[in-house]
Amino acid sequence: MRFIFKTDYVQDIRLIKHGGQMFWYALLLLFMFAAPWLIPEYWLAQLTFVLIYSIVGLGLMLLAGFTGQFSIGHAAFLGVGAYAQAVLTNAGLPFPLAMLCAAVLAAAVGVVVGLPALRVKGIYLGIATLAFGFIVEEVFARWESVTGGNAGMHVKSPAIGGWKIDSEEGFYFICLLTAVLVTLGVLNLLRSATGRAFVAIRDSEISAQSMGIHLARYKTLSFALSAALAGLGGALYAHKLRFLSPDQFNIIQSIDLLLLVVIGGLGSVHGAFLGAVFLIAMPQVIALTKDYLPDAIGQAPGLQTVVYGGVLVAFVLFEPLGLYGRWLKVRTWLQLFPFYRKGMFKRQKSFQKSDRLK
Template identity: 80%
Template sequence: MRFIFKTNYEQDIRLAKHGGQVFWYAALLLALLLAPAIVSEYWLAQVTFILIYGIVGLGLMLLSGFTGQFSLGHAAFLGVGAYAQAALTGAGVPFALAIAAAAGIAAIVGVIVGLPALRLKGIYLGIATLAFGFIVEEVFARWESVTGGNAGKHLKDPSLFGITIESGEAFYYLCLVLAVLATLGVLNLLRSPTGRAFVAIRDSEISAQSMGIQLARFKTLSFAISAALAGVGGALYAHKLKFISPDQFGVLQSIDLILMVVIGGLGSVHGAFLGAIFLITMPQVIALAKDHLPDAIALAPGLQGVVYGVVLIAFVLFEPLGLYGRWLKLRTWFQLFPFYRRGMFRRQKAFQKSERLR
């Protein structure tokens, strides 16, 4: 088991806590850089989608996992970024400026949503964001002069510094660079006073306000940053598919995003990417499992939804910390072996507030 002896404050806020993390993250980055030469074109496309959803997951994780704000309409921000990117690149705006503008437009929409939602929390905030998602989806369908309506909108290949990115490998590297930058940005944000304010609001709004944290300011800022990251992911998503339509950004997409961060592990940056891996690979696993299931089950139209629901319930009941929480327990088990004792990770009994007063 590793023990870290800290002698200064910089060690406590350092991105890599010890040399082992530097080694493994460097190995992961090297594997990602070599992925186009290792995996097939199909699986490279799946890894690209994982990076895109990872960027979106970082934004939703920042909002829900670190600030404690519940959102059921996050796919709307994804759609805003996608349609803004399609409109701007179609008008001849360079790719770099278009994706920055898409993030900015999504952030502005996030502020517009965040301001009315300041007085809401819990399920009421979820209902408000869900209603916002329905409104945005209807706008996408009705604003035909910009979005193309239900007929959808096509996108051309992105062009960066005069070079058209046509191949899947080049677009993969573009998504990898943006995913790394987004991850480093979120990690540094969480180390800053702003990130600590987000976590304080999540833990207790009353305590955070008593320490001088302005709830309205930081909640709105969290919505804006989360929406901006979703806008970047939406822009990349649109270029990857090369065609977008309003039904791609509906409530089912929002539920998939919530499912992603919950199963990945709320309150952890790793959980955003672990959840993205689950979201992309689970349909492949279900498709492979259909070959070994009876026809009555394999041909059922709602099989994927049932599997997702069962997995989500299982994680909420038995592993609320998600995949990343399970990995931490597994790592601790190996570190303590053979001194691990049964029940070490058993959750403490939770009581209602009324029961604590007895």
């Protein structure tokens, strides 16, 4: 069992808390860099999707998990980034510059959505973002001169200078590098004053405002940063699929992204990656097991939706902290064994007194 005694502020905000974390993260990075030579091309493509969804999930986690502002139309930001990347790349703009422009454009759209959403919260905020998602999907379908409409549009392979990246391995390394940089950026943001302001707003808006935190400014900033990361993931998503159509960014995609952060674990960076693994692995598991099920169940067209819904309900009822929360409990149990207490992980209701006075 490990005890960490913190004696100064620098130690408290350190990214790597102890040598064990350094060892396991280094081992994980080593595997990720060696993956193209260790796993088949099909599973490498699935791992690429995990990295892309992790980037988008980090953005939604920043908004929902750390600021407490839920979005049910986040696929719209993903689509803005994807279509911006496709249009700019097809026009001849260099790949890295196109990615930057896609992220900036998605952030600008996030500000446009965030400003009106300041007046609503909770389920009403979800309805507002859901309506925005429908509007953006309709724009993608109707603006045929730019997006190609329902006929869709093809996306060129990414190119950096004279180097055209048309192999699965090359694109995987781009996604891996982007995911690492985004993760480090989010971790540094969360240990800054801005990140702490986000968490304060999530825990209690009244308490945060009483401490001098400007709610409108930080909520809008959270929307902008979340949309920028979704747009960045959308840029990679466009090159991965090579073809875009409006129905790829519908309400189902938004629900999948929300499912990602809820099942992964709200309020944790690890949860974005665990949720992405779940989102990509679950269809594979369903496809592998449906042959062993009765035809009435295995061949049912809505099997995947039913499984997703059942898993989501189970997590909300029995494990609201998600996969990462479950791992923390297992790790604590192993560390304390055999001295654990039976009711150690019993959930208790806790809330701020200021929230009861509304």
